[in-house]
Amino acid sequence: MNCQNGLTLNQKEFIFTREVPFESCHASTLVVLPGGQIMSTWFGGSQEGAGDVAIWGSWRENGQWSQPVKVADRDDLPHWNPVLFRDRENQIYLFYRVGWEIPDWRTRVMVSQDGKNWSAPHPLVPGDRGGRGPVKNKPLIREDGTWLAPASLETEDRWDAFVDLSRDRGETWQKSELVPLQRADQKEAETKESVVVEGKGVIQPTLWTSGPKTVHMLLRSTEGRVFRSDSRDGGWTWSRAYPVEVPNNNSGLDAVQTRDGNLILVCNPVEKNWGPRSPLTIFLSTDNGTGWQRIMDLEEGAGEYSYPSAVIEGKKIHLTYTYDRARIVYVGLKLLI
DSSP states (O other), X not given: OEEETTEEEEEEEESSOSOSSOSEEEEEEEEEOTTSOEEEEEEEESSTTOTTOEEEEEEEETTEEOOOEEEEOOTTOOEEEEEEEEOTTOOEEEEEEEOSSGGGOEEEEEEESSSSSBOOOEXXXXXXXXXXXXXXXXXXXXXXXXXXXXXXXXXXXOEEEEEEEESSTTSSOEEOOOOOOEETTOOSOOOTTOOEEXXXXXXXXXXXXSSSSOEEEEEEESSSEEXXXXXXXXXXXXXXXXXXXXXXXXXXXXXXXXXXXXXXXXXXXOOSTTOOOOOEEEEEEXXXXXXXXXXXXXXXXXXXXXXXXXXXXXXXXXXXXXXXXXEEEEEEEEEOO
């Protein structure tokens, strides 16, 4: 048992060994099921972007992970970035993307009552191209029941983030405005709240709230830092994105909010665009994301340890992440603060 700065590391284990029917895996997600079991999914196949890449899943019951099985695999299209989510009625959702190129992604969704028996997939937004709904991280539910899905768009020369909002439990969705950026090709003067973005931009938000209609996001960026944006109208419009003190190597991140409002962030704190995806580190903020304290390294040294996914249940934090594109790691933590 490892205790550091308010967190106890209770479990750390591979979800599966190498005896699996796929060569490569990445972009895991997880959810705590209504009965207390944990489910994780990821995409796996011969290599990222190949036609044989499907969504695979495993369940942790009685301290053991099940053998991975295919959860979604249709049309011989590459599958990408699954996102698991449990709503207030304990219904489980699996969102994922399909398509050969990121700008042509289509988002599909499946629904389950138990995390094992799933509906047929259907389009999240009929006719969409580019990807709607959660792109990597879990949706957030506002106090009034509105769902906010952290979303983003990627083209060859530009990245943008936004939020998809649903007032009817995912039946229909409306896009927020894009998160504004101070881009290098714009003539506006730089302000203290922003910096000029020289690269493509920001993607893959993670969300939290600090009031009924006050929503915040942290973002992966091409600028060597984690970026942030804030909304005062429930997620419909956003402040110009600005950097926080945590480095970012242009790799996925995720965060959870504790009952007392503290934030736990997991990311690769490497201050270089497309820098190494190691170490993988946990940070704590006790002031709504203004300041961050580095509290625990989950992985160090050579290798790729990336794309964390995090959920919280009371004082228990559950994490998964990619290990060298060959395995998925599960971590169980307990909050002491």
